[in-house]
Amino acid sequence: TTTTPTTTTTPTTTTTPTTPTTTTARTTPRPPRPGHRMRGVSDHWVSNVEDRQEFIGTLASLGLEPRVEFDAGVIAAGKASIESTVVGDRSGVFLPVNNALTPFGHVASFLEEIGPGVQHVATRVDDLIAFVSTANALREITGGRGFEFLDVPRGYYGFVDEAKLAAKVGGGDAAAAEKALRVAREKGFVDEFGLVDLDVDRAKLRDAFDDDEALVEALLFFRYDQAYKVLGNALTEEQYVEIVRNRILVDKQGDDGLLQIFTTGLLKRSPKDEAPFLEFIQRVCDVDEPKKSDDDDDDDDAGKKKKSD
Numbered sequence: 006t007t008t009t010p011t012t013t014t015t016p017t018t019t020t021t022p023t024t025p026t027t028t029t030a031r032t033t034p035r036p037p038r039p040g041h042r043m044r045g046v047s048d049h050w051v052s053n054v055e056d057r058q059e060f061i062g063t064l065a066s067l068g069l070e071p072r073v074e075f076d077a078g079v080i081a082a083g084k085a086s087i088e089s090t091v092v093g094d095r096s097g098v099f100l101p102v103n104n105a106l107t108p109f110g111h112v113a114s115f116l117e118e119i120g121p122g123v124q125h126v127a128t129r130v131d132d133l134i135a136f137v138s139t140a141n142a143l144r145e146i147t148g149g150r151g152f153e154f155l156d157v158p159r160g161y162y163g164f165v166d167e168a169k170l171a172a173k174v175g176g177g178d179a180a181a182a183e184k185a186l187r188v189a190r191e192k193g194f195v196d197e198f199g200l201v202d203l204d205v206d207r208a209k210l211r212d213a214f215d216d217d218e219a220l221v222e223a224l225l226f227f228r229y230d231q232a233y234k235v236l237g238n239a240l241t242e243e244q245y246v247e248i249v250r251n252r253i254l255v256d257k258q259g260d261d262g263l264l265q266i267f268t269t270g271l272l273k274r275s276p277k278d279e280a281p282f283l284e285f286i287q288r289v290c291d292v293d294e295p296k297k298s299d300d301d302d303d304d305d306d307a308g309k310k311k312k313s314d
Contacts, residue, residue, distance in 0.1 A: 043136050048129040048286055049091075049099040053112045054121045057088060057104040064092050069100060085110025111279070118279045125267070125282045133264045133287035134244060137251040152283070153269045157252040162245075164199035165227035173223045185220055188213060194224065201228045203246055236262045239289050262289035 054060045061071065069092045086106045093099040103124070105113035115124055130136050137154065144151040171182035189195040192213050194205050201224055210221040226233070229245040235255045239262055240248070248255065248264070256263040264287040270280030 043130055043132060043139075045128040045130045045285075047098050048127040049101060050126050051101045051103065051124045052122065053103050053105075053115045053124045055104060055116060057090060057102050060102055060121075061090055061092060064100060064102075069094050072099070085113065087112045115279045119281075123281060125284050127265075127284035127286055129286050129288065131287070133253060133266065133285060134247045134251065136285060137253055137266055138247060141251055154252065155267045155269060157254065159200045159249065160198065160231075161254075162232045162249040163201070163227050163230040165195060165201060165224065166199050169227065169230075170220075170223060173226075174217075174219045185214065189224060199227075201225070203228055203250055236289065260290075263287075264289065 052060065064070075072091050072093050084107065087103045087110065088106055089101055089103045091099050091101045103112050105116060107113060112124075140152045141154075144153065165186065167179055167182045167186055170186060171177050171179050175182045175185075186195060189201075190197070192209070193202065194210065194213070195201050205225070207221060207225070210224060211218070214220045225242070229249050232245060232248060232255045235257055247253075252266070254265045256265065266285050268283040270278070270282050273280040
């Protein structure tokens with residue numbers, strides 16, 4: 006995970022739950038908002054260098070100093086490891102600096118193929134969901150032009166199986182949960198991997214399950230239940246669905262939530278080459294911890310906060 010400003014590993018999913026790893030096609034992106042403009046500000050630039058201390062010294066001459074709250078440390082990813090220090094100034098711009106401690110891994114590969122330089126640039130936006138959905142829609146409209154983002158398996162955000170459904174609404178009744186899921190699959194509401202259709206209609210669910218409101222809301226919630234465990238009621242149901250639709254990653258830093266997405270490598274000479282990339286983020290302040298119980302009963306109202314706003 007490359008999040009600001011605590012990590013500098015390659016961009017993969019953050020807080021990834023144990024879920025099916027199948028990647029399904031994205032649903033049709035929402036059209037861009039006419040005349041919609043978004044503000045973006047620099048959040049952090051990550052550099053890969055051969056001599057980290059020397060580069061930090063150069064940055065110090067520009068008024069950028071190591072931030073005490075983000076101490077340097079060794080970050081391991083499998084057998085690969087790197088050393089990283091985050092420097093910054095009072096303006097709030099951070100510059101994480103990495104060097105490789107092993108001859109393999111993404112930092113070592115970057116240095117070998119490209120040499121010292123900026124690995125990625127992160128821009129903070131006010132509304133990441135609107136930004137990404139607009140970018141995806143424009144790419145669809147123009148036949149592939151514009152930003153291409155890393156894909157994320159749908160199961161990262163949420164899925165349903167008999168055990169989860171039984172714990173949620175069936176009082177542990179596995180047979181009832183199995184029957185309900187069988188109906189949901191037959192009706193096309195849930196696929197073979199337990200992924201709930203993002204655009205499933207509440208009225209059709211009520212009709213299929215004899216107005217069993219608890220079951221209907223549970224199935225809708227399982228579209229994004231794993232993401233809800235990270236951000237709780239900080240987002241509405243509609244926002245959660247758009248996060249899933251656009252494959253936006255969710256994470257938490259202290260009391261704040263973090264939405265982030267990464268582009269694929271830019272200016273690649275060939276598909277497997279290392280290349281710089283871009284990151285876009287949005288910070289969500291003061292995220293409440295989701296209420297927890299043995300069967301997560303309190304999650305039924307997930308994402309409904311401010312739904313009428």
